[in-house]
Structures are given as C-alpha cells and as structure tokens.
Amino acid sequence: MKAKIASLLVIAFIILSAAGENVHLKISPEQMQPEIFEKTLNFSRPFIEDGKIYMHGCNSRIYSAGMPALPEHKIILKFPFGTKIERIVCRVNEISVENLNEKISAMPFPRAMNNGSVIKYNISQDEFPSAWMSYKIGAGLDGNNRTIFLPIHVYPVRYLPDENKIEYARSISIEVEYKKAAVIEKDLYDLIIITPEEFKSMAYKLAEHKEKHGIKTKVVSLSYIYTHSYGRDEPEKIKLFLRDAIEKYGIKYALLFGDIEHVPSRRAYSFIWGDGMYSDYYYADIYDANGSFCSWDSNGNNRFGETGKNADKVDLYADLYVGRLACHDLDEAKTVVNKIIKYENSSEKPWFRRLILMGGDTFPKWNDIAEGEIVNAFVANARQDFEHIWIQTSLHNFLPWKINAIWSEGSGFISYSGHGFEYGFGTYPKNSKWMIAYYTPYLLWLKNGDKLPVIFFDACLTAKLDYHMFGNPNIPCFAWCLVKKANGGAIATIGATESATTTVTEEGPIGQAGYLNLHFFMAYQHGTTPSKMLVKAKHDYLNDIASSKANDRLYEMTLEQFILLGDPSLQLP
Numbered sequence: 001m002k003a004k005i006a007s008l009l010v011i012a013f014i015i016l017s018a019a020g021e022n023v024h025l026k027i028s029p030e031q032m033q034p035e036i037f038e039k040t041l042n043f044s045r046p047f048i049e050d051g052k053i054y055m056h057g058c059n060s061r062i063y064s065a066g067m068p069a070l071p072e073h074k075i076i077l078k079f080p081f082g083t084k085i086e087r088i089v090c091r092v093n094e095i096s097v098e099n100l101n102e103k104i105s106a107m108p109f110p111r112a113m114n115n116g117s118v119i120k121y122n123i124s125q126d127e128f129p130s131a132w133m134s135y136k137i138g139a140g141l142d143g144n145n146r147t148i149f150l151p152i153h154v155y156p157v158r159y160l161p162d163e164n165k166i167e168y169a170r171s172i173s174i175e176v177e178y179k180k181a182a183v184i185e186k187d188l189y190d191l192i193i194i195t196p197e198e199f200k201s202m203a204y205k206l207a208e209h210k211e212k213h214g215i216k217t218k219v220v221s222l223s224y225i226y227t228h229s230y231g232r233d234e235p236e237k238i239k240l241f242l243r244d245a246i247e248k249y250g251i252k253y254a255l256l257f258g259d260i261e262h263v264p265s266r267r268a269y270s271f272i273w274g275d276g277m278y279s280d281y282y283y284a285d286i287y288d289a290n291g292s293f294c295s296w297d298s299n300g301n302n303r304f305g306e307t308g309k310n311a312d313k314v315d316l317y318a319d320l321y322v323g324r325l326a327c328h329d330l331d332e333a334k335t336v337v338n339k340i341i342k343y344e345n346s347s348e349k350p351w352f353r354r355l356i357l358m359g360g361d362t363f364p365k366w367n368d369i370a371e372g373e374i375v376n377a378f379v380a381n382a383r384q385d386f387e388h389i390w391i392q393t394s395l396h397n398f399l400p401w402k403i404n405a406i407w408s409e410g411s412g413f414i415s416y417s418g419h420g421f422e423y424g425f426g427t428y429p430k431n432s433k434w435m436i437a438y439y440t441p442y443l444l445w446l447k448n449g450d451k452l453p454v455i456f457f458d459a460c461l462t463a464k465l466d467y468h469m470f471g472n473p474n475i476p477c478f479a480w481c482l483v484k485k486a487n488g489g490a491i492a493t494i495g496a497t498e499s500a501t502t503t504v505t506e507e508g509p510i511g512q513a514g515y516l517n518l519h520f521f522m523a524y525q526h527g528t529t530p531s532k533m534l535v536k537a538k539h540d541y542l543n544d545i546a547s548s549k550a551n552d553r554l555y556e557m558t559l560e561q562f563i564l565l566g567d568p569s570l571q572l573p
Contacts, residue, residue, distance in 0.1 A: 034086075037176040041073050043156040046098070046168050051105040053166065055157055062155065063503070063510045063545065065109040067128045073154040075174065076543050081139060081146035082181035082291065088152070089177075090133040094170035097160075104159070110501040110511055110554055111363055112273075113419060113460045126162065129155045132172065137289040140317025140539060143532070144252060146183055148289065149317055150176070151543040186250040191217045191569045194225065194238065195257035202333040203257050206567075209341045215569050218249065222263065232302070235266045235282065236295070242320060243286045243293060253531065253569040254283060256324040257333070259476070260465045263324070265497075268296065268305035270557040277498035278465045279305065279560040284535070286319035307556055316542055316559050321531035323492070323568030326465065326480045328473045335486050340567050343452060343491050351410030351451045352573050355379075355386035355521075358403075359417040360393030360427035360436070362504070370394065371504040372427050375417035375458060375517055378508045382522045386412070393429040393436060400442045408488075410451025412573070413524075417509075417517055420459025420495065422467040422477050440469065440481050443489065452491035454530050454572070455482065458502070458509075458517035463495030463563055480565050492530045492566025494520065500561060501554050512558045515541055524572070531568035538562075 044056035058071035079085075111117065135152045142149070157168040191210060195203040200221060207217040220241070222234075229244075231237035245251045256263045266282035269275075282304065288294040296304040298313040306312045327333040357380055359372025373392050380388045391398055391406055407414070418427030419435070426437030457463070462479040469475035476484075479495035496513065503511030509518050519537035538559050545555060 034177070034179050037077060037178070038174070039075065040171065040173045041154060041156070042171050043073075043169065045170070046071075046157050046166060048100075048102060048104070051103060053104060053157060053159075055168070058156065060544070062129060062153065063107050064128065065107055065503070067106060067161075068104040068159055069107055069507075070129070070155065070157055070159060073156065073172075074544070075152040075154070077150040077152065077176065078142055079148040079150065079178060079180060080182040081148055082183045083148045084179045084181070085137060085148070085150060085176065086179060087175075087177040088133075088135060089175040090154070091173040091175075092132045092169045093172070095167060096170075097165055097167050100164050100166060107510075108367075108503065108505060110503045111366065112499060112501055113362070113513060114499040126160070127167070128159045128161065131155070132158070132169065133174070136542065138315050138317035138542060139287045139289050139291065140285075140315070140319055141252065141321070141535065142539070146185065146319070149539070149543060152176075186248065189216045189218045189245075189249040189251050191215050191253040191255060192242070192245050192249070192251045193217060193219045193255045193257055194222060194263060195219060196222050196262040198262065198330060199257050199327060199333045202330070202337045206337045206340065209344070210569065213344055213571065215253075218245075218251075220245075234264050238264070239266075239283055239286065240293070242283060246286060246319065251320070253321045253323075253529075255568055256280065256283070256322065257327065258324075259326040259328050261328070265465055266296070266304055268560050269303045270305045270307045270560055271498055272307075272554070272557060273499060276303075277557075277561055279497065280322055280324055280563045281316075281318070281560045284318040284320045284322040285315050288313065288315040305556070305560060314556065316556065317539060318535040321529065321535055321568045323531050323564040323566050325483075325567065326476065326565055327484070328476065332484045336484055339452065339483075339491060340570065342450060344571055346450065349412070349451075349573050352412035353386050354389055354409075354411040355383055356389045356391060356406060356411045356414040356453070358391040358398065358414065360398055361430045361432070362418050362427055362502075364428045364431050364433065368431075369504070369506060370430055371502070371514070372417040372458075374504055374506070375509045375514045376415065378518050379415045379521045382518060383524065393427060393432075398427065398429075398436050400438050401445075403438055404442065404446045407446055407453075408448045408451075410448055411453045413521065414453045414455040414490075415458070415517060415521060416455065417458040417514060420457055420462040420478070420500075422461050422464045423469055424478050425457065425459055425462065440475060440478055443481060443485055446485070446488050448488045452489065454566070455479070455490050455493045456517050456520050457493065457495040458513045460496055460499040463493065463497050463565055465497055483565050490566075492564060492570060494530070494534055494562060494564055496561045497563060498561050500558065511545060512554055513562070515545065516558065516562055526573065528572055529568060529570050530566055530572070531564050534562070534564055
C-alpha cells in the first residue's frame with residue numbers, strides 16, 4: 001500500500017557561526033561576500049533487491065548497526081578557511097509512505113578486534129534516519145589548503161521500524177547560504193620538529209636533509225616550548241605552540257621526535273573499554289569549525305575527548321599532518337633518521353609498486369565471511385596500479401617464515417587486516433579456532449634491507465605507545481619495532497594505540513579500522529606523504545560515515561587511536 005501524505009516540507013537549519021570571528025589567521029580583504037549554493041535532487045520510487053532497498057538518484061548508502069542500509073545522496077562542499085555558513089535549507093517534495101512486504105536485511109553491529117565480541121548500543125528510534133538531511137561542519141586541511149568542510153547527507157528514503165514501512169521523497173532541494181572568505185597564510189616553514197635536548201643533534205641532521213629536498217624545516221626544543229607557551233599541562237602547551245606555529249610560520253607538518261617519555265601524548269577518553277588511550281591526533285586537531293582553539297575539553301573537567309553523557313566537542317578534521325618518531329635513545333634516533341635520509345635520497349625503488357595484502361578470517365566463529373580477506377580484496381581493487389602480493393590464510397602462506405621471505409623481497413606498501421597485539425599480529429584460517437601469529441622476535445629474521453614499506457595495521461594495539469615487552473624499553477610496540485629496526489623493517493607504520501573495532505560485510509569494510517585501511521590506500525598518489533594519506537582517510541570517514549552518525553560514537557575512538565609512527569613529511573615515490 002502506498003499513501004501520499006505531503007507535497008512540500010521545508011526544514012531550515014541556522015548555523016550561528018562557522019569559521020570567521022575567531023580566526024587568528026589574516027583574512028583576505030574580499031572576505032564575507034554572500035553566496036548561495038543550490039541543488040535539486042530527483043529520485044525514483046524505492047525498490048527492493050535481495051533484501052536491500054535501492055533508489056535511483058542516490059550516490060551512496062547510509063550504514064547504521066541494527067538498521068537496514070539505505071540509499072542516500074552525499075554532497076561534500078569545501079570552502080576556504082574563514083568562510084561563514086549562514087543557513088542551510090532542505091525542501092522535501094512528494095512524500096509518500098509504503099508498506100514493506102518482505103524482510104529487509106539489517107546491518108551488523110561493530111566487532112571488537114581483540115576478541116570478536118559485538119559492540120552493542122541502543123538503536124531505538126521511531127524513524128531512521130531521524131531527519132531528511134544531516135550535515136557536519138569542520139575545519140581542516142584539504143591537501144595543502146586550509147578548508148571548511150560541509151558534508152551534507154540527503155536521505156530520500158526513511159525506515160519506520162515499528163510499522164515496517166518506508167517514507168520516501170521524489171525530490172529534495174538543498175540551499176546553502178554562506179559568506180566566502182580566504183585566509184592569507186604565511187609560508188615561512190613547512191615542517192616543525194619538536195624534540196627533547198637529547199635528540200637535538202639528529203633533529204638538526206634531519207632538518208638539514210629536509211631543506212635539501214625543499215621542505216622548509218624548523219627545529220624547536222621541548223624546553224623552549226614549556227617555558228614560552230601557556231597551557232594547563234605539557235601536551236596543551238605543545239598544542240598551543242603548534243597553533244601559534246601555524247599562524248606565525250604557516251606550517252603543515254609536525255614531527256614529534258621521541259617516545260612518550262620524551263614527548264608526551266594526550267590521554268583521550270573516547271576509549272570504550274578502559275580509562276582512556278593515548279592519541280597523537282590531539283596535536284593535529286587545532287581548530288574547531290569556528291576557527292577557535294579546539295581543546296578537546298569543552299566541558300573543562302580535564303578529561304579530554306570524552307564521549308557519552310560528558311561528551312566534549314571535538315572537530316576531528318586535521319589542521320596539521322602529525323607523525324611521531326618514538327625513539328627511546330640516541331641510537332634509535334640515529335637509525336631512524338639515517339633510514340629516512342637514505343629512503344628519500346634513493347631515486348631507484350623498483351620494488352615500490354608491490355603491494356602486499358595480508359589477512360584471513362578475523363572472526364571465524366561469528367559469521368561465514370573472511371573479513372580480513374574481504375578488506376584485502378577491496379584494497380587491491382582500489383590499487384590496480386600496483387602488483388598484488390597475497391599473504392592469506394586461504395592460500396596457506398600466512399606463516400611467519402613465509403611472511404619474512406615475502407617481506408624481504410621488498411614492497412612499497414603492506415595492508416594487514418586482522419588481529420593485532422602490542423607484540424605482533426595474527427589471524428585465523430576460515431572457521432578455525434587456531435590463530436596463526438607473527439611476533440616481535442620474528443623480526444630478527446626479516447632481511448629486507450633498504451626495501452622499506454609503509455604498513456597499515458588494520459588491527460588492535462600495534463602502536464600502543466606505553467608498551468615495553470617485559471618492561472624493556474628497547475622492545476616497544478610492534479609498529480615502532482619495525483620502524484626502528486636497523487637494516488630493514490619499515491619506513492613508516494600506522495596502527496592503533498589501543499584495542500580497535502571494525503565493521504566488515506560482503507559489501508566491504510564499512511566502518512572503523514577496516515574503513516580507514518581501505519581509504520588510506522585509496523588516498524595514495526605520486527609524491528604524497530603517509531600523513532596526508534592517513535588524514536585523507538580520516539576526513540573521508542568524517543565526511544562519510546560519521547556525518548550519518550553511524551555506529552554510535554565509535555568513529556571518534558577510531559580516528560583518535562590510529563596514529564602515524566614515522567616522518568609525516570616523508571616523500572613517497
């Protein structure tokens with residue numbers, strides 16, 4: 001049965017301010033010229049295939065646990081930093097209601113990557129999505145440009161779970177009124193290196209190398225920052241210094257030179273299983289959408305990045321490309337700096353176009369799909385310009401000695417999807433109860449020399465900054481062990497500082513860690529940097545899934561826990 005219940009509905013959203021009044025950067029004289037963006041979208045009547053709802057005129061789908069995947073139309077608007085969004089209007093036309101006569105598939109809940117448990121939360125609502133449109137406003141970098149992001153999600157079909165009906169519209173119009181401005185940035189430095197006195201000599205050596213490669217670099221000691229910056233504690237002093245460095249020098253990259261005993265990280269309270277987790281992403285998120293300093297502690301209780309009932313307002317779009325060289329001592333600093341210099345000075349990397357894809361059945365007892373291998377397949381499809389080297393449990397080559405042999409041949413990238421630990425990684429053959437694991441000591445037999453990959457660990461704990469095996473500071477988290485390894489290992493790694501979650505279906509990785517893995521590799525282009533790839537993946541997430549409020553607030557934990565261990569300005573071939 002179909003019933004037409006309305007012909008026109010107008011929903012107006014007034015945004016009190018986006019970037020403008022609080023911007024410390026200089027605004028161009030032609031600022032605040034009023035403009036309007038308009039778009040009318042036309043849609044077909046919804047139809048069902050294989051238990052899924054589709055609609056012509058849409059370009060994406062909204063995924064939310066416990067609800068059906070529904071078609072949506074996604075519009076990503078980008079404006080110069082300093083632009084004010086005045087008003088957003090959504091006009092919905094030709095609304096109808098229709099009974100569903102067949103069962104509609106619901107999306108799965110996310111799973112914890114440490115034990116496969118389901119992350120459940122309350123999904124009770126009368127209608128999904130709750131409105132015909134949602135949006136988010138944030139401030140961050142788009143390449144080298146400071147940008148106001150305005151992702152708009154239009155939902156032409158909505159699900160009424162209690163009545164097993166859908167409500168849909170045949171036409172929706174969007175109008176955005178804004179005053180466009182542009183920030184005039186200084187261009188004195190590209191990269192700032194924050195270092196303790198102990199590593200200052202190696203920081204200057206790296207800076208000298210960077211200057212030769214056209215990266216204008218400034219070295220600043222922690223002692224200088226602590227005595228010349230204000231802030232409630234050391235991490236906030238560093239973050240406020242970085243804000244000032246953006247405004248004084250125009251920096252885009254920040255390198256934290258040292259482990260957390262030397263250069264502190266911020267403890268964030270978006271972690272759902274314990275009392276916080278370390279997040280270097282705190283240093284990347286400098287501004288909110290108004291152009292004000294984003295403290296991650298909007299409620300002022302000294303618990304940063306909280307979610308839930310005491311949730312802090314966090315922007316989460318990166319204003320800096322941040323990486324950490326988590327060196328414990330000067331020997332590690334020398335090793336890592338020399339690896340970076342040799343990597344960037346080498347013009348011949350015939351092994352770089354090899355992409356190693358690693359995975360298996362991440363959650364063997366929960367469903368009948370091999371999640372890791374699905375993620376591998378989607379990454380491979382996104383990077384058809386690379387030679388694909390498969391290490392998978394289904395191929396019977398996911399074994400420590402075979403992993404070392406294949407890694408030793410060299411590759412530009414490695415994408416791993418599965419379980420992770422502070423001291424390695426591991427996954428399962430299909431429907432098996434026995435995990436195959438690779439542990440830190442096995443790195444002794446890895447002989448890849450100068451053929452150094454960038455590795456993404458779509459897994460838990462591999463970048464746990466406060467871990468030392470048996471309390472030995474010379475054996476830190478697995479992701480850093482790879483970077484600090486002399487004569488081999490990796491040139492940079494991306495991993496989680498704590499236990500992570502993921503959502504993978506037959507349609508691919510649609511949430512959390514798996515989503516970041518795929519979009520990290522989608523972001524590669526010649527001459528980019530690992531930090532730009534990671535930030536692009538995180539911004540995709542904010543513009544895509546998080547804007548639709550999918551998977552509760554797990555996206556905040558995901559974005560905050562995945563960090564880069566390596567040089568953020570590393571130039572990739």
